Amino acid sequence: xxxxxxxxxxxxxxxxxxxxxxxxxxxxxxxxxxxxxxxxxxxxxxxxxxxxxxxxxxxxxxxxxxxxxxxxxxxxxxxxxxxxxxxxxxxxxxxxxxxxxxxxxxxxxxxxxxxxxxxxxxxxxxxxxxxxxxxxxxxxxxxxxxxxxxxxxxxxxxxxxxxxxxxxxxxxxxxxxxxxxxxxxxxxxxxxxxxxxxxxxxxxxxxxxxxxxxxxxxxxxxxxxxxxxxxxxxxxxxxxxxxxxxxxxxxxxxxxxxxxxxxxxxxxxxxxxxxxxxxxxxxxxxxxxxxxxxxxxxxxxxxxxxxxxxxxxxxxxxxxxxxxxxxxxxxxxxxxxxxxxxxxxxxxxxxxxxxxxxxxxxxxxxxxxxxxxxxxxxxxxxxxxxxxxxxxxxxxxxxxxxxxxx
Amino acid sequence: xxxxxxxxxxxxxxxxxxxxxxxxxxxxxxxxxxxxxxxxxxxxxxxxxxxxxxxxxxxxxxxxxxxxxxxxxxxxxxxxxxxxxxxxxxxxxxxxxxxxxxxxxxxxxxxxxxxxxxxxxxxxxxxxxxxxxxxxxxxxxxxxxxxxxxxxxxxxxxxxxxxxxxxxxxxxxxxxxxxxxxxxxxxxxxxxxxxxxxxxxxxxxxxxxxxxxxxxxxxxxxxxxxxxxxxxxxxxxxxxxxxxxxxxxxxxxxxxxxxxxxxxxxxxxxxxxxxxxxxxxxxxxxxxxxxxxxxxxxxxxxxxxxxxxxxxxxxxxxxxxxxxxxxxxxxxxxxxxxxxxxxxxxxxxxxxxxxxxxxxxxxxxxxxxxxxxxxxxxxxxxxxxxxxxxxxxxxxxxxxxxxxxx
Numbered sequence: 001x002x003x004x005x006x007x008x009x010x011x012x013x014x015x016x017x018x019x020x021x022x023x024x025x026x027x028x029x030x031x032x033x034x035x036x037x038x039x040x041x042x043x044x045x046x047x048x049x050x051x052x053x054x055x056x057x058x059x060x061x062x063x064x065x066x067x068x069x070x071x072x073x074x075x076x077x078x079x080x081x082x083x084x085x086x087x088x089x090x091x092x093x094x095x096x097x098x099x100x101x102x103x104x105x106x107x108x109x110x111x112x113x114x115x116x117x118x119x120x121x122x123x124x125x126x127x128x129x130x131x132x133x134x135x136x137x138x139x140x141x142x143x144x145x146x147x148x149x150x151x152x153x154x155x156x157x158x159x160x161x162x163x164x165x166x167x168x169x170x171x172x173x174x175x176x177x178x179x180x181x182x183x184x185x186x187x188x189x190x191x192x193x194x195x196x197x198x199x200x201x202x203x204x205x206x207x208x209x210x211x212x213x214x215x216x217x218x219x220x221x222x223x224x225x226x227x228x229x230x231x232x233x234x235x236x237x238x239x240x241x242x243x244x245x246x247x248x249x250x251x252x253x254x255x256x257x258x259x260x261x262x263x264x265x266x267x268x269x270x271x272x273x274x275x276x277x278x279x280x281x282x283x284x285x286x287x288x289x290x291x292x293x294x295x296x297x298x299x300x301x302x303x304x305x306x307x308x309x310x311x312x313x314x315x316x317x318x319x320x321x322x323x324x325x326x327x328x329x330x331x332x333x334x335x336x337x338x339x340x341x342x343x344x345x346x347x348x349x350x351x352x353x354x355x356x357x358x359x360x361x362x363x364x365x366x367x368x369x370x371x372x373x374x375x376x377x378x379x380x381x382x383x384x385x386x387x388x389x390x391x392x393x394x395x396x397x398x399x400x401x402x403x404x405x406x
Numbered sequence: 407x408x409x410x411x412x413x414x415x416x417x418x419x420x421x422x423x424x425x426x427x428x429x430x431x432x433x434x435x436x437x438x439x440x441x442x443x444x445x446x447x448x449x450x451x452x453x454x455x456x457x458x459x460x461x462x463x464x465x466x467x468x469x470x471x472x473x474x475x476x477x478x479x480x481x482x483x484x485x486x487x488x489x490x491x492x493x494x495x496x497x498x499x500x501x502x503x504x505x506x507x508x509x510x511x512x513x514x515x516x517x518x519x520x521x522x523x524x525x526x527x528x529x530x531x532x533x534x535x536x537x538x539x540x541x542x543x544x545x546x547x548x549x550x551x552x553x554x555x556x557x558x559x560x561x562x563x564x565x566x567x568x569x570x571x572x573x574x575x576x577x578x579x580x581x582x583x584x585x586x587x588x589x590x591x592x593x594x595x596x597x598x599x600x601x602x603x604x605x606x607x608x609x610x611x612x613x614x615x616x617x618x619x620x621x622x623x624x625x626x627x628x629x630x631x632x633x634x635x636x637x638x639x640x641x642x643x644x645x646x647x648x649x650x651x652x653x654x655x656x657x658x659x660x661x662x663x664x665x666x667x668x669x670x671x672x673x674x675x676x677x678x679x680x681x682x683x684x685x686x687x688x689x690x691x692x693x694x695x696x697x698x699x700x701x702x703x704x705x706x707x708x709x710x711x712x713x714x715x716x717x718x719x720x721x722x723x724x725x726x727x728x729x730x731x732x733x734x735x736x737x738x739x740x741x742x743x744x745x746x747x748x749x750x751x752x753x754x755x756x757x758x759x760x761x762x763x764x765x766x767x768x769x770x771x772x773x774x775x776x777x778x779x780x781x782x783x784x785x786x787x788x789x790x791x792x793x794x795x796x797x798x799x800x801x802x803x804x805x806x807x808x809x810x811x812x
Contacts, residue, residue: 032604033633036624050782053611057779059668087641087667088600090611106600106666106712106779108612148780156785163811164624165784168714171604172617172781194494194512198438198577205459205496206514211578218442218570227439235493261493261510262465306512308574333812334742373463373512374554375578376456378571379562405569406739 009282011389012353015293015318019279023298024328025182025252032167037224038180039329042158046173049146049153054109058141061122061130062113063100065138076131081124085110100130109142116141149173159330161224181328184225187251188213189243190232191268192259192306197232211375212257212308219315223323225253235264241271244296248275252326254301255319256292257311265290268303272296284352284389287372288314300326307372313355313384336404337383340365344396348387357381358402365402381405415688417795418759421699421724425685429704430734431588431658438577441568443630444586445735448564452579455552455559460515464547467528467536468519469506471544482537487530491516506536515548522547555579565736567630587734592631593657594619595649596638597674598665598712603638617781618663618714625721629729631659641670647677654681654703658732661725662698666712666779671696674709682707690758690795693778694720706732713778719761719790742810743789746771750802754793763787764808771808787811 010018027041056062063079071077083093084102091110095101100117101110109116118141121134149155155173156166162178170178190210198209210232217227230247233240240256247254258268269281269292276296283291287310292303302319304311324332340358343366348354358365360382367385370377383404387394394400416424433447462468469485477483489499490508497516501507506523507516515522524547527540555561561579562572568584576584596616604615616638623633636653639646646662653660664674675687675698682702689697693716698709708725710717730738746764749772754760764771766788773791776783789810793800800806 032620033623036627051614051779052609055779057777085612087598087665087669088610088612104667104669106598106614143777143779147777148782161812162624163785164621164628165718165781165811166621167624168617168621168718169781169785171620172615172714174604174607174609174615176605192493192512198580199582201580203458203580204494206491206494208457208512209578209580211574214438214577215570215572215574217439218568218573221442222570259493259512261512263493263510308578312571312574334744334810336740336742338740338743339745371463371549371553373457373461373549375571375575376554379569379575404740405571406567 008280009284010280011284011351012317013389015280015283016321019293019300020325021295021298021300023252023326025184025326027179028182029177029179031177032171035162035167035178035180036164037161038178039161039224039327040156040158041179041181041328044155044170044175044178045152046149046155047175048173049151050148050172051143052145054145055143056103056105056107056109056116056141057143058116058118059105060103060116060118060141061100062095062103062109062116063132064095064097064113065115065136065140067098068117068132068135071132071135073133076133079130079132081128081130114138159328161329161333184252184323184326185228185250186220186225186253186255186323187228187230187247188216188255188257189230189247190257191235191240192261192264193235195232195259212304212311215308215312216255216257216315219312219320220323223320224327224329225323235259235261235267237267237270240267241274244271244275244301248297248299251299253323254296254299255315256301256303258303258306261306264306268292272301272303276301283314283318285314285317286352286354291318293318308375309372309378312378317355336406338402338404339399340402342385342394342396342398342400343367346387346394348391348393350392351389353389354387356385356387358383358385360402365400414686415690416686417690417757418723419795421686421689422727425699426731427701427704427706429658429732431590431732433585434588435583435585437583438573441573441584441586442570443567444584445567445630445733446562446564447585447587447734450561450576450581450584451558452555452561453581454579455557456554456578457549458551460551461549462509462511462513462515462522462547463549464522464524465511466509466522466524466547467506467538468501468509468515468522469538470501470503470519471521471542471546473504474523474538474541477538477541479539482539485536485538487534487536520544565734567735567739590631590658590729590732591634591656592626592659592661592729593634593636593653594622594661594663595636595653596663597641597646598667598670599641601638601665618710618717621714621718622661622663622721625718625726626729629726630733630735631729641665641667641673643673643676646673647680650677650681650702650707654705657705659729660705660707661721662707662709663717664709664712670712674698678702678707678709689720689724691720691723692758692760697724699724714781715778715784718784723761742812744808744810745805746808748791748800748802748804748806749773751799752793753799754797756798757795759795760793762791762793764789764791766808771806
């Protein structure tokens with residue numbers, strides 16, 4: 001690793017486009033009941049046409065459209081009723097000229113019929129004779145056997161997390177399991193001599209409980225990954241390097257939640273550098289500048305800033321897309337957002353992405369300010385506003401997009 | 407149940423506001439690692455102040471602000487360096503007038519200090535003497551012991567699903583488990599003589615695989631519930647009533663995915679009516695009109711339309727809020743959405759909510775039309791546009807909100 005690389009700072013846009021470790025999780029086949037939001041390894045096609053048979057879409061009478069030509073209240077068509085199709089049963093009677101067969105919604109169309117007239121436009125004036133008072137066009141009141149999906153046609157695309165409706169379409173086609181990328185295992189290592197586990201009851205003044213790791217675990221889960229806690233490592237390069245080396249064998253992404261001191265950051269950089277290639281050290285983002293991105297044996301390693309607020313902002317913008325990407329996802333699900341009016345001017349520096357926490361009330365986005373050391377700045381916010389890299393700020397009163405927390 | 411109630415149709419707004427079965431799931435305590443998106447039964451307060459000690463937010467020197475009054479490059483203040491505070495360690499030295507102590511970011515402030523000057527504005531000109539070239543105000547470069555959260559102050563509200571950052575704040579306060587509402591068990595019963603399980607290999611013409619249940623299961627999971635498949639019941643009132651009666655003992659919400667025929671819908675209505683009170687039968691929504699809402703022994707029962715598309719539209723708008731509500735949620739997480747320009751006029755009827763599936767490309771929302779019998783209408787869409795109840799349509803070119811699928 002050269003000194004030049006070591007000090008290279010990048011923009012968030014460059015990191016998102018350029019930092020692309022090639023590893024992808026392997027492929028496993030899961031049943032539909034476990035497939036929600038999983039990423040199909042490739043597009044899935046339908047083994048057969050759907051619905052697979054011509055199907056009525058109304059309650060009515062299957063008939064030949066030509067037999068209803070010119071039908072009206074004054075001059076109905078009279079058709080012989082040959083029988084009734086039962087739900088789920090293959091029709092055992094065919095429609096011939098001048099006749100019809102009763103069909104419920106969803107039933108199979110009998111042979112010979114090319115349309116279904118709704119029961120509302122008919123009357124059974126005499127037993128066995130149906131009076132039709134409206135003309136129907138061929139193809140009315142039905143879906144064709146391959147109108148939902150043609151045989152071999154696409155059910156779901158590859159690379160996009162499966163949505164609820166897609167699980168339904170797969171089930172309709174009889175596809176009850178899907179090859180998907182394994183959920184990425186995301187190891188979370190905390191460092192910092194001041195950091196103690198969350199279940200530490202009594203703290204000495206100067207100690208803090210590890211708040212970042214549990215929050216990161218939530219973001220990892222939101223990105224479809226499996227968080228793996230790797231514990232708290234002291235601010236000592238040898239210890240961290242040893243821990244990281246072990247994690248590289250079992251994790252698909254490694255996240256180092258650094259202690260807040262310069263010392264802790266330096267140890268992280270040293271340990272990561274020894275194990276792979278540092279892609280950038282420093283991101284043009286506020287908060288979150290002291291971020292390190294590296295690739296070690298094909299595994300992306302993200303070194304986060306020490307302040308929990310900064311760490312979570314950076315992980316949301318840079319880490320979560322990486323987790324999705326490692327799972328083969330090429331189309332990340334959209335985040336909730338809303339438009340709001342910014343309550344006041346926001347200053348920024350050109351070339352730097354600013355992430356400003358906001359509360360939203362009655363369509364107004366009110367910035368929540370406070371030191372990055374305060375996690376409550378994040379928990380009091382409803383979402384955040386981004387001041388883009390080229391901008392030098394945003395004007396009060398501007399219409400802005402707020403990415404909402406959920 | 408009176409005939410009047412039986413035929414009462416309601417608007418979606420009325421259903422959302424007025425159909426409120428009182429049952430809530432009971433409360434269980436879960437560890438933070440399982441608490442993401444769970445609904446706290448009540449607000450959680452902090453047992454102690456956070457961070458709990460006065461903490462430096464910069465790398466620099468803890469000092470008395472008064473000692474830097476008027477300091478400049480030309481006329482620095484000279485302070486005696488008494489020592490260094492280590493990360494995580496309680497300071498063993500106090501600052502007195504004319505002195506300072508080195509502190510890393512995140513370390514505890516020594517007694518006697520009321521500010522921290524950044525190292526950038528200092529120089530150690532002689533060993534043991536620090537030159538400060540800027541005045542600092544009292545309170546600069548630090549966070550107070552209770553600045554993140556005061557003792558007894560709020561960590562998370564009740565009734566709102568827990569967010570990643572909130573897991574972090576709870577951890578910071580040493581709250582490692584949370585009383586939350588049990589995930590609602592949502593029983594999904596399918597009916598319809600034409601419906602067969604998704605793993606049915608060869609279909610007879612006229613049979614369809616159960617597509618709605620797996621898709622509903624996905625929506626239930628998205629609403630924080632646990633889907634419970636209750637199988638496929640034939641279109642026979644006795645069988646359905648018996649199944650429903652059993653489910654009411656173990657489920658928190660019951661969803662009946664009806665067969666598509668009038669017969670199947672009638673059997674559902676009959677069975678549900680026998681077990682409880684029908685709140686409405688018919689919703690002013692398109693698609694999805696033949697929707698039934700009932701309360702049976704305190705359990706909400708949702709009878710969905712037979713077409714998968716209609717069923718999923720209704721469940722998203724009416725069923726998912728019910729699942730959240732049963733889990734004690736009073737603040738449902740926002741859905742992804744985007745603004746887009748509608749590509750063409752959409753007609754609607756006043757008093758009815760229309761849900762129109764759309765694809766979104768380059769800021770244009772293009773409706774995806776097709777019979778409700780086609781599930782592919784839903785899977786081809788990126789989201790949907792709502793034509794509100796009072797409107798008689800939307801104009802092409804209008805700026806509309808698209809709720810996006812994820």
